[in-house]
Amino acid sequence: MDAQKFKRALKNINTPRKVMHAGSLHYLDPIREKYVPATPEEEVRQKILQYLMKVLRVPKQAISVEYLLSKAGIDSKNRADIVVWYYEPNDGYWYALGVIECKAPDVDIMTEDVKEQVFGYADDLLVDYVVVVNGVYSCCWLY
Template sequence: MDRLNLPPFAYKVKKSEANSLIFDALRKKYVVLTPEEWVRQHVVHYLLQELRYPKSLISIERGTSYNKLQKRTDLCVYNSDGKPHLLIECKAAHIPITQEVVKQVSVYNQALQARYVVITNGLQHYCWQVDFDTKRYQPLQEIPPFKAEEQV
């Protein structure tokens, strides 16, 4: 797998027939190790270890609907009231972050209404704070760390 621009972590990988599997600490099971999953697992561990988000607030591949279409979010961090706080879209390292990817995540967030949106391919990371009143996305230099007082 590609070396990413995220902190390394102690991952567990095993083989199962033709697939490599990686242990997902949130789902508490081994999942197929794809290039996108490699990025997602790095982001999960970054959220947990570096930014101190509690496991209980993070959801992986949760379904949502938008314009009668079913969509799946890669990662969503909720606040203590159960409302989306941080929406994260993960792409494989070889997938460039294009305007089309940004549009895709913006469409997801119209339904979710997360305060922050992140797009990463493990090498490049983009984060925005969303103002729903003005419909503006303010670029941020980094993903905000967990702050219990902001989670209400």
């Protein structure tokens, strides 16, 4: 899909409904199954999650949100925004396919800091695809 089609598709994706929770607006995250504050970055994350599930038809069990790298045996306290996994039936294991870093719309996604962050996750998780998105712009690499 070209950049303009993706931008239009993302614009037409609805986030989950915002609800009042603990005195402020939150989303009920469909993957984490918990309330998360409705920040600009979270709105981008929720749109990407909806895009993955509704447009690309990625099953919920193949998506992790705010994934602690330590869960993969990596000595790190870092969290990847979204990790998409694939199941290998020959060995019965799930493998990381791609990592998606979500930023607020006002964040420049092409800075060295942002690229270092997401490429670090890619190196740690041994993924094939890397995506950075801020709801306005996106960039994808075959890694």
